[in-house]
Each structure stands twice: as C-alpha cells, then as structure tokens.
Amino acid sequence: MNVAEAAHRLGKTVVADGGIRYSGDIVKALAAGGDVVMIGSLFAGTEESPGEAVIYKGRSFKSYRGMGSLGAMKGGCSKDRYFQEGTTEDKLVPEGIEGMVPHKGPISGVIYQMVGGIRAGMGYVGAPTLERLHEDSHFVQVTAASMKESHPHDVVITKEAPNYRAE
Structure with a gap:
C-alpha cells in the first residue's frame, strides 16, 4: 500500500x-x-474465451492455457513477455500451466x-x-482458520451459485 x-x-x-x-x-x-x-x-471458461470445449466426467469444461505456459511460449505468443525470446523450445522455462476450467457460459x-x-x-x-x-x-490480518470459517463449511453445496465455486 x-x-x-x-x-x-x-x-x-x-x-x-x-x-x-x-x-x-x-x-x-x-x-x-x-x-x-x-x-x-x-x-477463462467463458464462451468468448479461446479454447476447446470438452466434456469431462459429465461436466462441460474449456481448455485453458496461461500466457506463461509452455504451450503459449512454443506457440510464439509470449516468449518475449517472459524474457525468453531467442530461447530454443527445449530450454524454455514455463511460468504458467495448461489445463481445463469449468465452462462458465457467456462472459x-x-x-x-x-x-x-x-x-x-x-x-x-x-x-x-x-x-x-x-x-x-x-x-x-486474519488467520487461516478465520479465512476458512468465512467461507461455507460443514455443508455439501448442492446448487452452485454463479459467483462462488467451492475449491
């Protein structure tokens, strides 16, 4: 601050x-x-975001590729951002991941x-x-216990809210 x-x-x-x-x-x-x-x-996961839509274990997901991921760097869209331009593919050091995120619908x-x-x-x-x-x-400053207490607990969420996802 x-x-x-x-x-x-x-x-x-x-x-x-x-x-x-x-x-x-x-x-x-x-x-x-x-x-x-x-x-x-x-x-990520919105209809407008890049990435292929897939079904995994009965749920809809979209592929996700962070700008610092190996795939993004190899694709040529972020090497310079991470000061790795001119680096061969086998020497790239990724700072992000690739995976999938739940499909969220329209942005x-x-x-x-x-x-x-x-x-x-x-x-x-x-x-x-x-x-x-x-x-x-x-x-x-709050403790880890206080942070946990401030989120839903001791309950199984049966209906997802559009603005909260249990992790």
Missing part, C-alpha cells in the same frame, strides 16, 4: 496483477491502492456477477467511489 501511495504521488497508475479468484479479491486489490486489476483467468454473466460483488464490497466499506475506497479502506 505504501508503493501505491508513492506511485500515485508521481502520477503513476498501479496495476494489480495475480491471485484474483473472486470479486472480493478485486475489491481488496483496488482498496490497497490499485487503479486497475488484471483478471484474465477469471474470464456477460461473469461480468455481471463481478460487478455485483465489487459493489457489495464497496458497500461494506461505505465507499461510493474508487477514490473513497482507496481512502476509507482498512485492512486487518
């Missing part, structure tokens, strides 16, 4: 990148001083849920604007 304050004093934009899994993570990244948040992996539904979650998070802080979110947010 000190970095964000220093960057803003210099007129720089702070880009939060990595670890975003839920809309609450977006709110935290913005509250910590981020001006924008990179959320590419949250769009519009994912965005709708994210925006709703961001609004809720800003409401918890009492912040009607991003500027107020930056100014009015306070962070507290």
Whole structure:
C-alpha cells in the first residue's frame, strides 16, 4: 500500500496483477491502492474465451492455457513477455500451466456477477467511489482458520451459485 501511495504521488497508475479468484479479491486489490486489476483467468471458461470445449466426467469444461505456459511460449505468443525470446523450445522455462476450467457460459454473466460483488464490497466499506475506497479502506490480518470459517463449511453445496465455486 505504501508503493501505491508513492506511485500515485508521481502520477503513476498501479496495476494489480495475480491471485484474483473472486470479486472480493478485486475489491481488496483496488482498496490497497490499485487503479486497475488484471483478471484474465477469471474470464477463462467463458464462451468468448479461446479454447476447446470438452466434456469431462459429465461436466462441460474449456481448455485453458496461461500466457506463461509452455504451450503459449512454443506457440510464439509470449516468449518475449517472459524474457525468453531467442530461447530454443527445449530450454524454455514455463511460468504458467495448461489445463481445463469449468465452462462458465457467456462472459456477460461473469461480468455481471463481478460487478455485483465489487459493489457489495464497496458497500461494506461505505465507499461510493474508487477514490473513497482507496481512502476509507482498512485492512486487518486474519488467520487461516478465520479465512476458512468465512467461507461455507460443514455443508455439501448442492446448487452452485454463479459467483462462488467451492475449491
């Protein structure tokens, strides 16, 4: 958060990148001083995302390839991003994975849920604007047990919610 304050004093934009899994993570990244948040992996699995749709164990999935994956680097679309241009394929060092993610349907539904979650998070802080979110947010450290307790537990989820997936 000190970095964000220093960057803003210099007129720089702070880009939060990595670890975003839920809309609450977006709110935290913005509250910590981020001006924008990179959320590419949250769009994985939408109809509009690249990747082949497959059925696995009776459920619909889409293939996923992170930009730092070996496949993306070999495909020529990200070697330079990871400072590995000119590196032969057998010497590439991947920083991402390839796999599959649950099919999520149209991106519009994912965005709708994210925006709703961001609004809720800003409401918890009492912040009607991003500027107020930056100014009015306070962070507290929680234990792993507290984090576990804050998520659904001691129940088998029988109907998936569009904005939450048990992991």
